[in-house]
Structures are given as C-alpha cells and as structure tokens.
Amino acid sequence: MNRRSSGGSEPQWEGASTGSPDAGASLAANIAAEVTAFAHEVGSCDPVTVVGAQAHWDVGGTPLAGTREVRAPAGVWEHEPSEMTVRCGAGTTVADLSAHLAQTGQMVPLDPADDAATVGGVLACGFSGHRRLRYGHVRDLVLQTRHVDASGKVVTAGGPTVKNVSGYDLARLLVGSLGTLGLLAEVILRTLPVPAASQWLTGDGDPFAAFDLLYRPSSILWNGSHAWILLEGDPADVAAEASKLEPAGFAPCDGPPPIPAVGRESMRPSDLRALAGTGGEWLAEVGIGLVHRHEAVQAAPVAPANALLMDQLKQRLDPDNRLNPGRRPW
Template identity: 50%
Template sequence: MDLTTFAAEVGRDSPVCVIGLSTRGGGVPEVRWVKAPSGIEWIQADEMTACCGAGTAVDELSDALRAVGQRTVLPDGGTVGGALATGHSGIRRLGDGPLRDVLLQAIYVAATGEVVKAGGPTVKNVSGFDVCRLLVGSLGTLGFLGEVIVRTRPLAQHSEWFAAEANDPGPVFAALYRPVSVLWDGSTVWALLEGHPDDVAEQASAAGLFGATGPPPMPGGARRLIAPSAIASLPESSRGAAFVAEVGIGVVHLAESAALPTSRSPMSSAHVQNRIKAQFDPTGRLNPGVVVG
C-alpha cells in the first residue's frame, strides 16, 4: 500500500490529528485532521495474518475473514487503526489474549512525516526493539498507523454463552478449562465457552452453568484496571455502583467513573512515558493534547 499521499497529508510540521469513524472518541477539536488509507491488501488464511489500511472498518475485515473461516480479535466497530490505537481488549481477552499482541507489523507516518516500519510480517519475530507494542494503545500520539498486518484466529467450531447465580466467581473460573470470557457483576457469573460442542456442554455442566442469551450489557461509565485478586471484593469496594468485572483479567466496567478509586503504583513509569513521547514526537504535533493513560 502506497503511503506517500497519507504521509504528505500528515506533513512534517504543524499540529495534526487522525480520525477514523469516530466511534472511539474522534479527533482533536480545532486541529487539522487526516484519515488513514483503507482497504484490505491481503488475507493469508494459512499464515493466520491479514494486511489492511488502518482506516479499514473492523467490520469489513471481520466479514472478509469470516469467508475463510477466521476472525479478528479486534473489538467490533470503528476502524482497525482506531481499535489498535485505543488498545482496549474486548471482553474475549481471556481466551484471545491481549489486543496488543495482534499487531505484527505497522507502517506508520512519524512526527517527522517519514514513513516508518515497525515489526515484521510473521507471527513469530524478535528482530529488534518492539515498537509495535508502543504503538498499540498510544492513541496516535507516537505516529499515525497507515498499513498494518494483524494476526487472525480460526472461527470456533461452536461458541456459547452460559450463566449462573454466584456470589463469588472463583469456583466457576476454577472449573473451566481456558474459557474465552468470564464476567461477574456481583451476583451472576457469565462464561463464553468455545470448541467442540460436546466439550462445551460438558464444561458448562461441570461448572454448574446454564445457557444464556449473551453477555450482560457493559456499564459504560468507566473502565478500570484492578488486581485480579481484588475482583471478589468489588461488591464492597465499588460502593454500590453497578459493575461487570472481567474475571482472571482485572478489567472492571463501572456505571459511574468515580465509583472505584484508582491506585497508582509507587514505582511510576510516567517519566519514561514522557520520554517516549518526547523521542517520537518532540514538538507534540501528533494528536496534540491527547493524554495516554
């Protein structure tokens, strides 16, 4: 994919922001915006990789992958670049692994206006420093994704949500072998199981789960990270606010943003974060004002 035009649009100076479909927040007000190229370059089913412009809609990529029996682990909606730049794993993270591991290679436009490649096209690769990991979740503050190669996954033979009443998600979590997702709201536990239909049924039965229509609606007030071991005490620590916790991960979706106090590590890496930004975008021209973390 030729990124010359995209690079020229980003330019070498003056503030600029990148937008996709504006499903994850959109651009920076009153700042010139650009859009990344879109379109699927190729899908290699036997490599479990796909290459597309960062402006490609996640749904378009998902549809194309479904035709070859595969899927992306990117959360639904918006653009591929937007999902990667935001970096939030979906509720299938327990089974799929973190979103950040999906990005194998990125060709991006740097603050200098240069086209830069990070990573490589193969699933396994330890050639040099892992700039891809920095780009995922960087909210476009280190470079604007142009073309990406992402890892894909096979579609499951069978996929089914289950639920059960539970004052503690621990026993269900312990009983399941590699569930794709386990959610808990303080009184009900949900689990997404995938694989052979007989295995799924046996797992659900052994864990005391019953068929459910799907996951619960996620409270949209805030997304907080807590230690996985702190999930069991959420009913007390959330002070009555509605929550859904991703068990085994420590991501909590809360109805009210102020409901759960955030704890900051005494060994903060904020100064390293600042140095990263200063190295990659010394004048702060990329998505100005956007704060990561």
C-alpha cells in the same frame, strides 16, 4: 516503502486475479500508494489528530480544538488463510475486517463494544475485548505496524510473519499510545480460526470458582450478583464444560448485557472479589481484572521514573507535540 515489492509472495489486491507476479507487484504498489498518501496528508508541520469511528473519542482527553483531522487508509489488503495473517489499513472498521475473515472461517478477536470502531482506533487505545481471557491482549495479535511519524515519514516495526523478534518492539509501544507517538497507517495482524462452537451461560454461581473449574474459558463477566461465561471450541468440549457449570447454577443464555463503555477500571484479578456488594452498574472481567463502568474512571498514577521515560519518549518521537495534542495515555 517499496523494499518488499520485489518479493514473490506479495499478495493480491482485493479482487485482483491470483498467482500473477504483476498482480502482486501492483498490490504492493497500491498499498504503498495508500500509505504514502496518508503520510503526505499527515505532513510534518501542523497539529493533527487521526479520526476513526470516534468510538473511543474521549479516551485520554479530546484533541485540542482546531487540530486538523486526518483519516488512515481503509481496506483489507491481504489475507492468507494458511499463513493466519491479515494485512489491512488502520482505518478499516472491525466489522469489515471480521466480515472478510469470516469468509474463510477466521477472526481477529479485537471485539470492540461497537464494531464500527476502526482497527487503528482499537489498537491506539489498546483496549482488548471481552475475550481477552482466552485470546490475550490485543497487542499480542499485532505482527507488524506501519505508522507515520511526527516528521511525516513512514516507519515499519515488527515483521509480517507470525513469529518475529527483529529489532525493538515499537509495535507494542504504539498499541495504547493514543496516536501520540505515531499515526498507524497499516497493520498486519494474526488471525485465528473461528471456534466451531460457542455458548454463553449465565447464573448466580461464583465466577471465581467457575474460572478455576474451567479450562481456558473465553470470557467471564460478572456484575456482582450474576456472571456470564463464554465457552468456545469443539462442540463436544463446549458441552462438557457447560455441564460442569450446571451444578454451580449456570444455564445457557444468549449473551451478556451490554458492556458499560465509559470507564475502564484496572485492578488485579484477585481484587475483583472485593467488588461484591458495591453499588452501581458495572461489569467486571474475571481473570483479567478490568471493571467496565458507566462513569469515567480516574487512571492510576504512573511511577515517576516511568513518567519521565514516557515524557522523554514523547519528546524524542514528537518534539513539537503535533500528534494528537490534548491526548495523553497516562
């Protein structure tokens, strides 16, 4: 845990004075203390489940009754705007993280439906937000993770810099694992500048044609009859792209309707077209292939060879099935 504490670039604890090596050392020690305390709380014996905001509590099954609940540390610990990275406890809410980053015009586009959700919760579920079309999958925003494993030890994966290929990519393995391989304690995420302009448009034009027409739109949501398109970037560009959409029947609006938050149906982007005319209330992410529904969705089956590997990974990393028992990401 302390292996980087001698580095001169250690950041300041929230509110600590800047520039002093002592402040850096004390920040590192404070972070280490928080993570170590979480590791002790997780321990090495009994079944545990990590609780965030319970924004996605039923995803992949609910924890077995009687499972002890633990909470990951919270707090934005280090934000270096010129490095475009932020380090925070996994228990930090997305709202708190966003508010902190907004002070310097930055963001991490996690975009959960409910921003009381924790960073760790969003990552454990591996749920990208509605701007994935522009900013990519949430796992591609993760630079480094520290998690507590089944033996109660802290494991670091990835690295603190914006680019890193040192060792196996365990951070990507943890994203979407529902806390069944390890409990996230701390993450370092990549930040992005908040776009200078942002505009939603809506209309009954063809969202697939709109996707082909636009250069990297941030989001295209479609309910089978209407679409909501988010353009972000330089004000002149947003205006120019919006004007391309007007002849196609799109006009500015405040935003899309609430995104159904129960079921996530995964399909190929090209298969979304076939949803036209199907009933029910749903909202699909054009270009991504995700359909948000009010009803639970049966997960697609996993190929037998992959299921075997997943079972064996779980067996090796959590032999006593004590991490989030009752949950299964496939």
